[in-house]
Amino acid sequence: MTWAATVLTLYPDMFPGPLGHSLAGRALQEGTWSLETVQIRDFATDRHRSVDDTPAGGGAGMVMRADVLARAVDHALERAPAAPLLVMSPRGAPLTQALVRDLAAGPGVSILCGRFEGMDERLFEARPIVPVSIGDYILSGGETAAIVLLDACVRLLPGVMGQPSSGEEESFETGLLEYPHYTRPYEWEGRRIPEVLRSGDHAKIAAWRKARAIEDTRLRRPDLIARHGDARRPPPSGARREDEGEDR
Template identity: 40%
Template structure:
């Protein structure tokens, strides 16, 4: 898989790529992640990539030219399955989206910044738009890394235990059950006996019950959706 990330502030993207599962996947050649600085593609003599919005209003807007130039350069080199824009008004990114995108070959993620991007970019180039929640950040770099991380960890071989991703919260529409590790008693707090029983059937049943209980208590919206579908 190849992920190209286009940013007005590319330095914001470096740290998350140098650690944990994403770095492991890069080192194993399971994924290529390339970061592109919009300023490398501007034709403005002052190296500007933003301008004031037509019609007035506060804030600046990323101009169309450097974005079109960067994306056209990339799409001339290879075909892309998705060109994603991170935006507060996009679809809220969820596990199903991560699952779908993890099966793609080439993806571009354009990071929003300032007040946004010229709408012509969104109309002409973007195939999917995602938000990571109902709040506003300084830019789309953090959402881009959230999306990239969620995708990469699903690539076979990226995680030490590939089956672990299948047990994550949201994979089946529910939150995960509580988890415990050694010792079985700590400061008087004990691990549930069923997890020490060695009975896989009972353990599976307990985990399912706890998953349903936790989802109902903490995410009633997910619980209702799950019950409706099942």
């Protein structure tokens, strides 16, 4: 069954954008997933196709109207009742690889993209919408964030990546950052590939990779350590960095 994405936006021409290239683009052409955009302005009722108004209580900017958005949302819910409905918002819960896996395993997703100062809060009280954030920063609109979410999901669909195992050891799949990678030439600008990776001993290589993943996570993302129990345990046997000076 095709994994179906619906994006509610004021700028449908932004799609598929990057999603029309590389793995996601090929999968879109092959019908592994589908993408439909819905123009929110089509659900406005005045001759100016207005979707926003001044904020109640005063303040800068404009706020997207609940009545217009609700009609667009109802359209999406009617078209894809089984798909979760998300809104890309800095006020949402952080997007995680666990959520991405759950979404990729389902029938698809509908995404509402905001603009201006935000959306009338009553919309979230009246409709089953889940706010999701891709980070602690502000974008001009939800479209870029929606592209990030869709790319993360599409690459996990069956057959999209060349080998099903390609994503199993990537960053966040185990709660840790991914271990570092190396390739030819063996020596480059005086820096050598760690000898353990040339040893042919798969157990030692696996142990080294696990230890490096833990070490790099401790240094770069200590917030992840508290959420990953294995990272508190001693490194596996043989994982010590015998090549300490060689991969610098």
